[in-house]
Amino acid sequence: MSEYILEMNNITKEFPGVIALSDVTFQVKKGEIHALVGENGAGKSTLMNVLSGIYPYGSYSGEIIFKGAECRFRNIRDSEAAGIAIIHQELALSPFMTIAENIFLGNERARNGLINWDETNKEAAALMKKVGLDEKHTTQVRNIGVGKQQLVEIAKALSKNCELLILDEPTAALNDDDSDHLLGLLQTLNKEHGLTCILISHKLHEVIKIAHSITVLRDGKTIETLDNTVPVSEGRIIKGMVGRELTDRFPKHTPNIGETGFEIRDWVVHDPLNEERVVIHNVNMYFRKGEIVGLAGLMGAGRTELAMSVFGRAYGRKISGTLIKDGKEITLNNINQAIANGIAYVTEDRKTAGLVHIQDIKRNITLANLKAITRGIVINEDEEILVGKDYRKRFDIKSTSVFQKVGNLSGGNQQKVVLSKWIFAAPDVLILDEPTRGIDVGAKYEIYKIILQLADAGKCIIMISSELPEILGITDRLYIINEGRVVGEMKTSEATQEDIMATIIRSSAGR
Amino acid sequence: MDGIKEFINRNLRQYGMIIALVIIIVFFGFVTGGRLIWPRNVSMLVRQNAYVLILAIGMMFCILTGGNVDLSVGSLVALVSAMSGLMATTLGLPSGLAILISVLTGLLAGIWQGFWIAYVRVPPFIATLSGMLVFRGINNIILNGQTLPLSGLYVTIGTGSVPDIAPNTAPDFLRIGDLLQLQNKPEYLNMTMLVTGLALSIIYVLVVIFNRNSKKKRGYEVQPLSLVIVKIISFFIVINLFSYWLAMDDGLPIMLILLAALYAIYTFIATKTIPGRHIYAMGGNIKAAELSGVNTKKMMFLVYANMGLLSGVAAVVTAGRLMAASPNVGVSFELDAIGACFIGGASAYGGVGTIWGAVVGAFIMGVMNNGMSIIGLNVFLQSVAKGLVVLLAVAFDMYSKSKSRLG
Numbered sequence: 001m002s003e004y005i006l007e008m009n010n011i012t013k014e015f016p017g018v019i020a021l022s023d024v025t026f027q028v029k030k031g032e033i034h035a036l037v038g039e040n041g042a043g044k045s046t047l048m049n050v051l052s053g054i055y056p057y058g059s060y061s062g063e064i065i066f067k068g069a070e071c072r073f074r075n076i077r078d079s080e081a082a083g084i085a086i087i088h089q090e091l092a093l094s095p096f097m098t099i100a101e102n103i104f105l106g107n108e109r110a111r112n113g114l115i116n117w118d119e120t121n122k123e124a125a126a127l128m129k130k131v132g133l134d135e136k137h138t139t140q141v142r143n144i145g146v147g148k149q150q151l152v153e154i155a156k157a158l159s160k161n162c163e164l165l166i167l168d169e170p171t172a173a174l175n176d177d178d179s180d181h182l183l184g185l186l187q188t189l190n191k192e193h194g195l196t197c198i199l200i201s202h203k204l205h206e207v208i209k210i211a212h213s214i215t216v217l218r219d220g221k222t223i224e225t226l227d228n229t230v231p232v233s234e235g236r237i238i239k240g241m242v243g244r245e246l247t248d249r250f251p252k253h254t255p256n257i258g259e260t261g262f263e264i265r266d267w268v269v270h271d272p273l274n275e276e277r278v279v280i281h282n283v284n285m286y287f288r289k290g291e292i293v294g295l296a297g298l299m300g301a302g303r304t305e306l307a308m309s310v311f312g313r314a315y316g317r318k319i320s321g322t323l324i325k326d327g328k329e330i331t332l333n334n335i336n337q338a339i340a341n342g343i344a345y346v347t348e349d350r351k352t353a354g355l356v357h358i359q360d361i362k363r364n365i366t367l368a369n370l371k372a373i374t375r376g377i378v379i380n381e382d383e384e385i386l387v388g389k390d391y392r393k394r395f396d397i398k399s400t401s402v403f404q405k406v407g408n409l410s411g412g413n414q415q416k417v418v419l420s421k422w423i424f425a426a427p428d429v430l431i432l433d434e435p436t437r438g439i440d441v442g443a444k445y446e447i448y449k450i451i452l453q454l455a456d457a458g459k460c461i462i463m464i465s466s467e468l469p470e471i472l473g474i475t476d477r478l479y480i481i482n483e484g485r486v487v488g489e490m491k492t493s494e495a496t497q498e499d500i501m502a503t504i505i506r507s508s509a510g511r
Numbered sequence: 512m513d514g515i516k517e518f519i520n521r522n523l524r525q526y527g528m529i530i531a532l533v534i535i536i537v538f539f540g541f542v543t544g545g546r547l548i549w550p551r552n553v554s555m556l557v558r559q560n561a562y563v564l565i566l567a568i569g570m571m572f573c574i575l576t577g578g579n580v581d582l583s584v585g586s587l588v589a590l591v592s593a594m595s596g597l598m599a600t601t602l603g604l605p606s607g608l609a610i611l612i613s614v615l616t617g618l619l620a621g622i623w624q625g626f627w628i629a630y631v632r633v634p635p636f637i638a639t640l641s642g643m644l645v646f647r648g649i650n651n652i653i654l655n656g657q658t659l660p661l662s663g664l665y666v667t668i669g670t671g672s673v674p675d676i677a678p679n680t681a682p683d684f685l686r687i688g689d690l691l692q693l694q695n696k697p698e699y700l701n702m703t704m705l706v707t708g709l710a711l712s713i714i715y716v717l718v719v720i721f722n723r724n725s726k727k728k729r730g731y732e733v734q735p736l737s738l739v740i741v742k743i744i745s746f747f748i749v750i751n752l753f754s755y756w757l758a759m760d761d762g763l764p765i766m767l768i769l770l771a772a773l774y775a776i777y778t779f780i781a782t783k784t785i786p787g788r789h790i791y792a793m794g795g796n797i798k799a800a801e802l803s804g805v806n807t808k809k810m811m812f813l814v815y816a817n818m819g820l821l822s823g824v825a826a827v828v829t830a831g832r833l834m835a836a837s838p839n840v841g842v843s844f845e846l847d848a849i850g851a852c853f854i855g856g857a858s859a860y861g862g863v864g865t866i867w868g869a870v871v872g873a874f875i876m877g878v879m880n881n882g883m884s885i886i887g888l889n890v891f892l893q894s895v896a897k898g899l900v901v902l903l904a905v906a907f908d909m910y911s912k913s914k915s916r917l918g
Binding site: 334356367374 | 726
């Protein structure tokens, strides 16, 4: 038997009009953590879907050899039976069921069709211990955080006696603590139980930290497999991913800052579900034209809630405070009024709240400003096509045409469509909530360029981001938010990651 | 050539539906020994199935908002019929006024349901299930189990035709119906219908050509010329053949004018106006639509209020054709309308579907209803057949979607 537990040889997979994978070869050694990296649309998820049987045998060409035998998986059950488990980015848990029930979902501990609860609970407790999940097995999954839900998924995979575990962006939605815990767990499982892992991630520092080998995909082709037993540099990986050295991760830019365009005064917001609880405490901020202002903070600091409450009360109850735009007080009671007053909010939740996936590019772009292409009461669809083509060209949205459904675009290109939509709405104040989340390095750079263009056009840009290097790389000034309060304000040129973290920690400790 | 390919790909589902309709017409034309396509039968088919088409148009919007349906339309048709009987017969109001009040009753009922659905957030399935019981009950209270006769404008709308502008002036070479032995009125040809058909088709051709030229001039994208020519010619033939067919019977049914007007208005709303766009967007992703400034509550309200309005129209049409308001009218109309929408390509999750699809779906239902009645198929078997066709249509949709899905 060879040293490889998995060999995927010459895999080619085509979709109508697109070759997603072209002659890809991917080999994983037994007992290693193997990272799979590449830009969005490089074919990572497609490759894993081929491996796990989501794209059944026959729908691709090439061969899969697992544990020395050729495999022809027709569905996920086949691949699971062979010992391959995949954990998708979107967790597949049932929120109203308990942790134990979720662990054994589809794999119930049962005798003669009746569930054996004693065995279920006992085994669940053992698995939870193994993954370091400190909760009761009877807790409903909706009551635990994303980090712990991720652990439930891993326990679920282990319950199926898997030998090869695939994790697709496991830390994308986790904070640093939870990420560290998860990565530590993977290393433990790998070392102590010999579990082989394939890790798909955009966070290169994580990859470098825990992977033994790194395979880089680009445009549906295998570029190289790097040995990471001696850590390689981020730059080295990025070079493989984008096909060139990316010397600067952020575009060069000289800001041209004008007068104050937008102000938030004495802003207080209460929890929509629990009116007693105050989510945003008396926030005061100002934003100048042509200036990019970052909102830094930990996950759950209240930045999204603040932004959405400003955006026509899309979040919260009992909102009080004043909004001042161009020196005049404005009242925004609903989203329509916010848009009409030149405020735009680009959601962090691109997949579920940013786009209409079954509609095409042009329709998504015009949705927030249909009035602009309407004469009388008639929408001018020809004009719409021109608008679509204009943005497609301007932002280099990679697609077959403006008639392509956005559900078929890669993450970075979807984000360009979302940005196009809001730029077409011609706002003066643009709130960007995690605009580069889940987007690869190359596309990030293009998004930054768009943001800088907008600033140069004299718009107030408010940027929420959980990646401090990004905040430091692109903004001109930043507010630090913690627990619903503004706890600091800095010029970006004078700020460091350490300053920001220290401010956050001090503010939490001070209460 | 690429342009043509792309255009066909983009509209594949619609052509599939038309092909299905043609196959069903040919099939039933064959098994009924040609009786299905007799002019007499064609004009009857239009009148008999007008209600499906009217209700399917309204239902399409409900489904577009997110796979929601309105289960109450059959009962609402009954309620509005009863209103008609009460106003026109019991109270003796002029039939025009009675019709107005009846249609407004439908709208009011729609507003009632729209309120609960949009603003109280009662799930549409439940709110309209309630309506189904309530409206049927009110019908029975008003009519007290009796059937009331209707006359006047009701009957004109339900069964009438536009008078012949110039009887017996059709040129001889056109009178070939007799040769085919299709007519009950030998050698009759209705000039109103012929002229209307010809005029409409000429106007259509001119509008298409004019639009294409002006688009080209302003630098917009236009469909390939060869495709436009094929479209124009087939439309020209279909319209004139259809009008010739109706001309061999009693000419232009008033109901057909009503149907054409409703089709035109609602197609316009669905494709060319902001509310139409907003309904499609919310059906595709309600959260994204809300964050883009779509007032989803208002849309939901309008869609259900409109469904009530159209139910009122369908009720007047049905009562007029039956010349009576009866307690049993409208049973399972909602299912015909929902079925027509799904046969016509609506997605069960919302966001996908066209008024044109609803119309073709309604015609497929209508031809099946009519064809099965002509061959004397047992009513229960008819029901089985219709049920299976709806199932197959949606199954085909799901299958073709899973085939074309991208990563």
